Amino acid sequence: MASAARNGAAALMVMTVAVLALGTGGSAQLQYGFYKGKCNGSDVEAVVQGIVKTWFQRQNPIVAYLLRMQFHECVINGCDGGLLIDGPGTEKTAPPNLSVKGYDVIAAIKAELERRCPGVVSCSDIQILATRDAVALGGGAAYSVRTGRRDRRRSTASDVKLPAPEYTAQQTTAYYGRLGLSAFDTVLLLGAHTVGATHCSVIKPRLYSYGGKVGATDPGMDPSYAFVYKNYVCPNVAASDNNLVFLDDQWSAGKVDNHYYRNLQLRRGVLPCDQNLYNDGSTRWIVDLLANNTGLFTSLFPQALIKLSEVNVLTGTQGEIRKVCNKFN
Ligand code: HEM
Structure with a gap:
């Protein structure tokens, strides 16, 4: 009986911790340093920063490319990697997205992180981390971002409703x-x-x-x-x-x-x-x-x-961690 009560109390504690971790919306919260200790000894944020720096040094417009990408990504169904998907009828094919650039640096970062720790770092987090690093390299402030986003299994051109250049x-x-x-x-x-x-x-x-x-x-x-x-x-x-x-x-x-x-x-x-x-x-x-x-x-x-980077994100067990950023798993 005592042991059943102890088990019950332990189960309650586990549930409470789980509820706290999941937050009230039923999905986990973004966290600072979400990837700490999760990538076989690699510092995920340092790897992203290193690659962004190398690209910045040879292709300075990546600051603009990544900032625009974060905007076009996050305002359509949230920061969920939907813009990165290739194929007919995906977000990427919607007219305002045809001139978005920077996909290659995201793919390069993803490839390096998959080599170090497969299936751990989401494409949506890579976009946010890479933009953050590019902004600092471009003369902006360095800032911390929370991570733990997951990638959505949806990318549909007809979802893309961006503001027009003529907007008041x-x-x-x-x-x-x-x-x-x-x-x-x-x-x-x-x-x-x-x-x-x-x-x-x-x-x-x-x-x-x-x-x-x-x-x-x-x-x-x-x-x-x-x-x-x-x-x-x-x-x-x-x-x-x-x-x-x-x-x-x-x-x-x-x-x-x-x-x-x-x-x-x-x-x-x-x-x-x-x-x-x-x-x-x-x-x-x-x-x-x-x-x-x-x-x-x-x-x-x-x-x-x-x-902007925290609009409508997926977390916890929602969505997926893609193997490559331009295809669903
Ligand atoms: C009312 C809102 C906005 C409108 C209508 C708008 C519209 C545009 C347009 C028409 C372009 C030029 C595209 C081209 O000719 O290829 C552009 C470029 C750009 N936009 Fe926006 N934008 C808006 C908000 C934002 C936001 C919120 C961000 C980022 C936080 C952003 C970042 C950029 C950047 C960095 C470029 C330059 C891209 C490059 O050089 O490749 N924009 N925007």
Whole structure:
């Protein structure tokens, strides 16, 4: 009887610990250092960081590639590796994802980790860790992220509903609001456009048919910038559609800094959704705050990325740990 009671108490304790570990939603929680001691003596985060560093040194745009990938990954069904899957009709094939890059660095990290400890590290965690390391290499802050994500067995192009470049500030903040992010977080997140580039095709409506009027240029764009785009970078011929325009000034387009916000103050935002953050009174104060305080963006940007990285994740026994990132097991 006593032993049955002891067994009962022990079972209750095990159950309590299990419930605590699983959290109230029935799925386990993300944790700092989730992979510690789980990869045959390898330090998983150090392995990721080492590979990102090597790639960064030979291919600097990976900061932009990985940041954009984290965005396109996490806003569609959560940070679940769904974007990485190859094949007809997967997320990767949806039109806004066709220009996403960085899959090769994720695959390289996965291959190395599978060699060290097969079936342990999820592709979704690799995406978040790699982006974190790229941001720091690009001049942003180093920050800690929680891990323990699992990969979803779903990747469907028709799920992909991304914000449009023409979004107003209200539309943009509403979009991120639905994911649990505040207007402040939203303005921080779009600060990712401090790195990388867009294709001329995306901004041609601002240059040549603003408001649906043939030949009209957005009067809200710094005229000297509009002149350069129209005459040099994105001339009004189809052949220039694939030319690239830096989202921040060229000298700053590889650096994670607050220069993007200063450009918005000068009407030099490249995408309409960027400039709209300054044009709208409800978000302008945030742009001003981030533009006028050097260092504030650097210290706050990670908070927004972390929130994005924890949207709708799978944990515990949900989903799977893929063997390769571009195929379900
Ligand atoms: C309203 C929200 C957003 C819209 C409409 C938007 C739209 C775009 C567009 C149209 C491009 C250029 C694509 C191309 O021409 O190939 C782009 C590039 C980029 N976006 Fe966004 N974006 C948004 C938010 C974000 C967020 C939240 C992040 C990351 C946290 C992000 C990171 C990037 C980066 C880094 C690039 C440059 C990519 C490269 O150089 O390859 N964007 N974005």
